[in-house]
Amino acid sequence: MQQRRSAGGRPTGTDGSDYSYRMVVDSRYTKVAKFKSRLSQIILVQGLILLVGVLLKALPLTKGEDPNVLGLSSVILSFLSLIIGESGRRRSRSSFLKIYLFLSFAALCLSVVCSLKSNIFVKVLQNGIANSWEKERVQLIEAAQISFEVLALIVAASTTLSLIHNMSPPKRSS
Template sequence: MQPRRSATGRPSGTDGSDYSYRMVVDSRYTKVAKGKSRLSTFFLIQGLVLVGGLILTLLPLLKGENPDVFGISSVILSFLSLLIGELGRRQSRSTFLKIYLITSCAAVLLSLACAIKTNIFFEVIQCEVVNCWNKQRRQLIEALHILLEVSVGIFAATTGLSLIHNMSPPKRSS
């Protein structure tokens, strides 16, 4: 049995001239991987905001007040959109991500309609800061929740649109 040859020098066939023939990963795939990771972070934040919205929606029910139909439907629609968006992100389905974008925007619009119906923003703006915190804590928290929901929704939508664009195959011109 002969001893193995030492690995001195370069193996045959790899003198460096084959560099131009090596496979290169298209930048779309790295953009998709980064977009999926970023969208996962936004889904986590949206889930936390959704839990806050659920608590704010259920508080009047616990006190025996009338339930807010817009608030409850917004929470349900947000939950469904997160499920659809997570399926689309994990399975790389652009159709699910498009449905997520539509339902998420509808949920945010329902949440804004709820805020406009109850005049939360106007009451928060008109009251004094010191008196407002003491008297209207819940309305101030609801207004901050809606602003947070809208801002996270905008960032998630732009990331989702970028991800959908990078997932779709490039257009070939003939």
Template sequence: MQQRKSASSLYGRPSGTDGSDFSYRMVVDSRYTKVAQGKSRLSVLIFAQAIIQLIGVLYTFLPTSKEESPNMLAILSTAIGFISLIVGELGRRRSRVNFLKVYMVASSIAILSCLLVSLEAICH
């Protein structure tokens, strides 16, 4: 059984390089551009979250130097926040959607627990 040869393979070019898939490449190119822009924005947001998280660590551990007992909910919030940052950065670099979902949930939990700590401090 003989295989048909396309015009591009007759002249030594691999198939798909003759311009026949130009419209498909344009669609894929725009998707890659959107993904790259999204990753860039996410990188900036993760960096900003890391800076805010470091400020939160300072406020969490400064009262312990004055011989007060550390607030366990604040420490838990900080730990969850740092874990979410690591998972988020891994998800961003490797384009892993599941990691980014875990990052989103863990960051939300860290923020909610931080709000609880703040409300507790205001009430007492």
């Protein structure tokens, strides 16, 4: 059969009666492709947020202070989750995507605990953002980074769960 031409209407070499034999892509597969593309963008955003987190965690090390072990473990866990998530997205492995979600939530919990230990949110509420900015600029940036991390994880979780749902084979009714 010759190439199909959209401008010419019906393809040459057929009378149109072969319509029932043409293949149609199931909507599940188009959804999987759409969610994979979206998850790729979300993982990129999470990687940029992680880069800011790495810079913030490395800042005390440059001043010769003791490293924040909880913060560093959060960064390492986030990095591992992004690697596993990207691998699961590329290979369409739902088990990897589930591990990605679990590790991302665990890393986020460590980040929040690390932030709560520094009491930055309480200081901001007491002093206001303008007064706190002069004194504790790094901690305010870290609080903003954690807030963006929470938002990115919420979007990533909904996208990943939809992707896992559409990747699984359809249930057959008996």
